[in-house]
Amino acid sequence: QAFHGHIREKRETQKFWIDGVVVKVNQRVLFGRLGIAGKAPRAAVAYKFPAEQVTTVVEDIKIQVGRTGALTPVAQFRPVQVAGTTVARATLHNADEIARLDVRVGDTVIIQKAGDIIPDVVQVLQNLRPEHSRGFVMPTKCPVCGSPVKRKNGEVIHFCLNADCPARQREGLYHFVSKKAFDIDGLGPQTIDVLMDEGLVSTATDIFSLKEEQLVGLPLFAETKATNLIASVRASRRVSLNRFIYALGIRHVGEQTAIDIAHHFRTIQTLLSADEDAIMQVPNIGSVVAKSIAEYFAAAEHKMMVREFQKVLTILPPPKATSAVFADATVVVTGTLDNMSREQAHEKIRAAGGTVGASVSKNTTYLVVGEHPGSKLVQAEKLGVTVLTEESFTRMLQ
DSSP, rough: HHHHHHHHGGGSSSOOOOEEOOOOOOOOHHHHOEEEETTTTTTEEEEEEOOOOOEEEEEEEEEEEOOOOOOEEEEEEEEETTTEEEEEEEEEHHHHHHHHHOOOOOOOOEEEETTEEEEEEEEOOOOGTTTTTTOOOOOOOOOOOOOOOEEEEOOOOOEEOOTOHHHHHHHHHHHHEEEEEEOTOOOOOOHHHHHHHSSSSSSSGGGOOOOOHTTTTTTTTHHHHHHHHHHHHHHEEEEEEEHHHHTTTOOOHHHHHHHHHHHHHHHHHHHOOOOOHHHTSTTOOOOOHHEEEHHHSHHHHHHHHHHHHHHHHEEEEEOSSSSSSSTTOOOESSOOOOSSHHHHHHHHHHHHTTOOOOOOOOOOOOOEEEEOOOHHHHHHHHOOEEEEEEEHHHHHHH
16 A cells, blocks of 8 residues: 555656556465456556546547447536546436436546547536526437437447438448458558548448549548558458358347357358247347347348459458367356467467367356466366366367
8 A cells, every 4th residue: 555655656657658557466375275256367456646637628429320220429528637637528428327417518527538548428527507598409410410309228339320411321331441351451440531532432332433533632642542542342242251241230240140150050041031039049139139140140131242342352251170078068267378369379279170169057068268368267167078288178179
């Protein structure tokens, strides 16, 4: 505690920003024996400093429209220094959060950075509120395209219902070319903006029709960049099924879910014809995600879009299992492995015919345990799941 206080006093004089101290047990044997809770080793504990709080004024509340059509209110502040950087905006998340805070344009608010990273409104100083201020009301029409906005029963998010909304299309294209999706070298958000503003791209399929002569002379484009971008687009025409699924931007479908779907259905055509019940059979997928995927591919415009992609892309199925060591088995990995990353272990499990599990349950066949295993090991022992060391796991694969 004394050291924590000492460092906190010195915090402002450092040449770099710090948000706390970490206290570790300085014995390897004890460190290992203490294990891991979740993702955190019990032998290393972070003691954060209280978040720096400052006051500023809300100058406006604007609405951002995301790729799924979600409307997000964002507070625009009078710029202020907090936790080492200038902050001028923060998300207010949704209408319920605005109501909870009762935040209005003109209000003086206390802000901080959650985890010293993400700006966050903590409190409204209502005694400083200007007279005749009005509470913020979510729009009934999309601020970008003017289409109706709807809040689904049981959800906190308002959505623009227009699939062709320019804001949704732009955000969708940012996602489509992101690192975990198509990862097209030289095609980031700024370049997408130029191509959209010039009318060369409005949908993701348009990217694969671009020609070098269309690009030369555009803002950000010299001749070399144009040549390189067309080469990158050409190289990206061969794409794995999991990257393709992730790139579509289906609600609730992240990178790992896309991998699970790809390994289960193996081709985009099989996935297109799957109903909600069939999707529910994919390991690690629940009813909410299955419904979202089924509804996405049931839409006529999405089916047509996939058909257009099939004309210009080669969508590669996941590698076939090279052995049957883990056939019909669900394998979960926990802890830190010495000779491979978690992702490499997952690839080896799939290559051996197995299914990768996210958590330990009665359906888990094996738990592969590395250093500092956490609660998954305790759960496996309770359920009688077979536990494999990294060495025994490697021997089975061989």
